[in-house]
Amino acid sequence: MNRTTRLATPTSVSTEMAIIGGVPLKGEITVQGAKNSVSKCMVAAMLTAEPCTLKNVPNIDDVHVVREMIRALGGTVEEVRPGVICITATSIKEIAPTTLKSIAGRSRIPILFAGPMLARFGHTMVPELGGCNIGPRPVDFHLSALEQLGATIEHVPKGFIMRTSRLVGNRIHLPYPSVGATEQILLAATLAEGITVISNAAVEPEIIDLIALLQKMGAIISVDTDRTVTIIGVQALHGYDHTVMPDRLEAASWACAAIATDGRITVRNARQLDMTTFLNKYQQIGGAFEIHDDGITFSRGRELTSIAVETDVHPGFMTDWQQPFVVALTQAHGASVVHETVYENRFGFTDALKRMGADIQLYRECLGGKQCRFGQKSHLHSAIIMGPTSLIGARIAIPDLRAGFSYIVAALTARGETTIAHMEIIGRGYERFSEKLRALGATIVRG
């Protein structure tokens, strides 16, 4: 096979899919390498001149964006066999602003190049960020952290120019345990002079996986139980050989599809340890699971019942599990309460569910057990879902990646035909998506 064939940017992703629902999904699929881990592993390869080998790499848009960034910087990314890439960043060149602009706007990952570029070359330009349509998603924590490590930052049209004579370790307190900002500091501080201590750091499994990869490269990083991460800077890092962890977000979405359609799905590679909080809530609403050595089987254990749940940083209930879980809750008896505390604007997707017959009301108040930082603001960040409701097919359009999978779950649950527009958004984060749906017995009439 040609070395770059499989990892080619998908051009055949249909923008519309039509599904006839009401068929329980049954069978087995394999979950891909984690979208929110693979891109960071690729960026880490920029910290060394030695070749890095990454396995279990999914063919998704974030991977293509990072590959474009690395190539634009003068590095190489080669597919050695399906799902395995080799990255080399021996010599790095200045990225042309026009190239940067063409990459900008499609992903949030490019800003993570800042740390490695500053550490190795003392200057860089990174684009302003794209990503999903789920609120403003600022980068102030990233910029402040890099400044505290000794970078000067100039905001220019469409990006940031950053310079440093040498990154130097510091004590950095994050106002919120941001995943991206924690990764930013990890990637910047491993080659900085001295010690960096992050307090209020994010400790998601994807971050622990990045720390494990950096340790393989020679970094010295410890994680304390109180969200404190300590990085002892080293002079140089070497190449890695690493396997991307399985995607626990994808696994949870298939789990929700299983109970919403009253089916039974075995998700190969799903790992219990990454999903314990999800599995607790799943079990509480009536979901059942069997843990195997190489995956988890999901089904209904009984009639589904309502629950109160709030999203949070790890080890809380992930915000990315929220959307498919809300669809499953439309099939549960009683009133469920979902309090979103990570993003201020992550319930916009419920409008389409309401048009399909779901009974969902949104509130500005914190309806969960605790007050969150959105409670005093006017964000609709709590939801009450009354169930069970019969969903009916409709024409709907995907607003963002995770909402997209949840719309598919809704379409599979609904009576009649649902036409889902903007399926290309699904292609950004899930590989072989319609192939997996068909393998589980979904009735796809178009797309």
Ligand code: EPU
């Ligand atoms: N935030 C700031 N300032 C910053 C950074 C973050 O105010 O400089 C706020 C955000 O606006 C948000 C909160 O902090 O309200 C958490 O954001 P975080 O930085 O943790 O998110 P992220 O790193 O941008 C990653 C995932 C998201 C996932 C979140 C939370 C990737 C590429 N994205 O985003 O995944 O929801 O962590 O776990 O890793 C997705 O996969 O669809 C997705 C949105």
